[in-house]
Amino acid sequence: MTQNKTIPTDQTVQKFIATVDPISKREDAQVLDRVFREVTGFQPVMWGPSIIGYGQYHYVYDSGREGDFLATGFSPRKARHSIYIMPGYTDFGDILARLGKHKMGKSCLYVNKLADIDLDVLAELIRAGLADLNQKWPVQPT
Template sequence: MVTENKTRPESADVTAFVAGVAHDVRRADAEVLLELFGRVTGWEPQMWGPSIVGYGRYHYRYDSGREGESLVTGFSPRKSYTSLYIMPGYQDLSDELGRLGKHKAGKACININKLADVDLGVVEEIVRKGLDMMLVRYETFDR
C-alpha cells in the first residue's frame, strides 16, 4: 500500500526560499548548510513541502506494508531553530552527537539554535555518515 506522505518534493526555488527566511541568523546558517549539504551529497537541493531543503530521494517500504518516498537528507530553517534531517536516525551517531555541541536530537532530526553553537566539521561527519548508512540500506537513490 503506497501512502502519500505529507511532505513531498516541490518545484519551488530553493535559493528564493533561503533568501526569504525572516530570521537573519537562520538565513545565514541556511546559506552555509546549502553549501555543506551540496558538497557532501553531490546532489542539487530540492524543496520538500514548504520549508524543507532536501537532497536525494529514496523509496521505503515498512514491514507493515506502508511505503513511500522521502528525502535522503536535508535541513529546515524553522522559526525557533534549524532542523537537520539525517536518515535513518541517530542510533549509530552517539560519538558524533557527543562532539557536536549544543543541540536537541529528535527521532530523525537534530535541532540547533544556530550554527555557531555546533562544530561544522562534526555536522559534515553526521551528514556523511547518515548518507553512507542510507546507501547501505537503499541501493539506489534518485538524485
C-alpha cells in the same frame, strides 16, 4: 494506503532561503545549503513548503507502506534549525558528542544557530547518516 504529506515541490531553494527570517537564520541556511551540497554532491530540492532535501530514497516497510523521502536535509525554522539524518536508526552518539550544542529528535537534530556546532563534525554526521541509510534503502541523487 496513505501518501506522504511531505513531497518534492517546484519551489526553488534559493527563493525559499531568501524568505527566511530573521537574517541570521537566512545566513545560517545559506551555509547549511553549501555544506549539504559539498558533502552529498546532490542538488537540493524543496520538500513541502520548508524542508530542503538532498538525495532521496524509496522505502518499503514491513507493513507494506512504501514511498519516497529525502535522504538528508534541513529546515531553517524560526526557533532552531531542524537537520534531518534519515532514517535515524543508528546510534551516532560518538559523532554527536563532538558536534556541539544540539537536541535530538527521532530522525532530526535541532540546532539553535550554526555558531553552536562544529561544521566539520556536522559534515561527518551527514556522511555517516547517508552511508547508514544507503545500507537499508539505496540513496539516489536529486
